[in-house]
Amino acid sequence: MILISAILILLSILIKIKAKKLKIDNKIQQGKIIYSDLNIPEKSYFSKRYRITGKPDYIIKKNGQYIPVELKSGNHLNAKKNHIYQLLAYCQLIEDNYNCYTPYGVLVYIDTSKQFKINFDPKRRFQLESIIKEMRKSITGDIIKRNHNEIQRCIKCSMRQYCNQKIS
Numbered sequence: 001m002i003l004i005s006a007i008l009i010l011l012s013i014l015i016k017i018k019a020k021k022l023k024i025d026n027k028i029q030q031g032k033i034i035y036s037d038l039n040i041p042e043k044s045y046f047s048k049r050y051r052i053t054g055k056p057d058y059i060i061k062k063n064g065q066y067i068p069v070e071l072k073s074g075n076h077l078n079a080k081k082n083h084i085y086q087l088l089a090y091c092q093l094i095e096d097n098y099n100c101y102t103p104y105g106v107l108v109y110i111d112t113s114k115q116f117k118i119n120f121d122p123k124r125r126f127q128l129e130s131i132i133k134e135m136r137k138s139i140t141g142d143i144i145k146r147n148h149n150e151i152q153r154c155i156k157c158s159m160r161q162y163c164n165q166k167i168s
């Protein structure tokens with residue numbers, strides 16, 4: 001009986017995941033998906049220039065441009081700052097790996113159906129560079145204090161290979 005219940009629970013979870021995925025697919029920007037880390041783990045991108053790595057959820061090719069799409073759960077009505085910078089890091093990784101110009105990325109909150117187009121403009125490029133420098137400086141310092149307990153955040157973090165505070 002317990003086994004049957006467990007199987008039913010598992011099935012309902014799988015159905016929910018599938019339904020969510022279908023919903024997501026419909027919401028994603030038009031364009032050809034050329035990379036997806038959602039179903040099968042994809043390769044990580046690496047930037048020699050910034051020494052960061054990361055894997056966006058999707059990359060869409062649209063009008064000759066490569067656009068990262070990052071999916072997030074949670075009831076967020078506005079784009080969260082850490083999500084924005086994670087997405088911008090993916091924009092940078094795409095530019096460095098495809099030798100192209102990436103004008104923006106897309107942040108999708110699957111629980112609230114909210115989508116945000118985040119421009120990778122000069123101001124944000126500068127801010128991203130400053131954050132990377134700051135993180136690297138704190139990582140090479142003697143004391144680093146992690147300010148959260150979210151394992152998913154560490155798993156997806158582009159700095160995890162340098163960080164001795166990561167949760168894994």
Ligand code: SF4
Binds near residue numbers: 155158164166
């Ligand atoms: S890996 Fe390190 S820098 Fe990245 S989210 Fe975790 S604690 Fe923060």
